[in-house]
Amino acid sequence: MFNVEKYSKNREENYRLVTKQLAALLEGESNKVANLSNAAALLNQFLDKINWVGFYLMDSNDELVLGPFQGLPACVRIPVGKGVCGTAALEKRTIRVADVNQFPGHIACDAASQSEIVIPIVKEGKLIGVLDIDSPKTNRFDALDQEQLEEFVSVLVNFL
Numbered sequence: 178m179f180n181v182e183k184y185s186k187n188r189e190e191n192y193r194l195v196t197k198q199l200a201a202l203l204e205g206e207s208n209k210v211a212n213l214s215n216a217a218a219l220l221n222q223f224l225d226k227i228n229w230v231g232f233y234l235m236d237s238n239d240e241l242v243l244g245p246f247q248g249l250p251a252c253v254r255i256p257v258g259k260g261v262c263g264t265a266a267l268e269k270r271t272i273r274v275a276d277v278n279q280f281p282g283h284i285a286c287d288a289a290s291q292s293e294i295v296i297p298i299v300k301e302g303k304l305i306g307v308l309d310i311d312s313p314k315t316n317r318f319d320a321l322d323q324e325q326l327e328e329f330v331s332v333l334v335n336f337l
Contacts, residue, residue, distance in 0.1 A: 184223065192325035195223045196332050203336040212336045214245035220310070220329070221247035228289055228313045232298070233262050234306035241266055244306060252286040260284035262307050265295035269304060273323050275316045287311060294318040296326050300334045308333075 184191040199219055203212045213232050220230045231246020233255055241255040241262055258267040260283055265272040274293045277283045290311035298305040308330055312318070 229311040292317040
């Protein structure tokens, strides 16, 4: 059974706690869809000022395909190299965008989204997909968010 945690420490400690929760939540489960679903739900419950959190997974046709998520319906396919997600996938690096309206080629799945962070999920050198988080606020994500979400993904990849 999962209990909603009250995060009351500083942001870094709260991120460490949610990453520990992730490991405990996924322990003993090997199903990728189940684990990604719970990871998205956990982040949705943990993060404030967001309107979408979820995963896009690599397809055999050099496209990212919508995976488990929390939020409004989303774009189903994103070509690698297009938009924030596709660029993060192509470059295999985290991309943090303070104002999505300033990102060339941004794909607007939800017009309310104003900032975004995308973390690639790489296992044994192979791109599995990306974690995508959107916010209706500009400048929502900072260096601490990036560092800690990258750590979250590094724990998650062990369960995929």
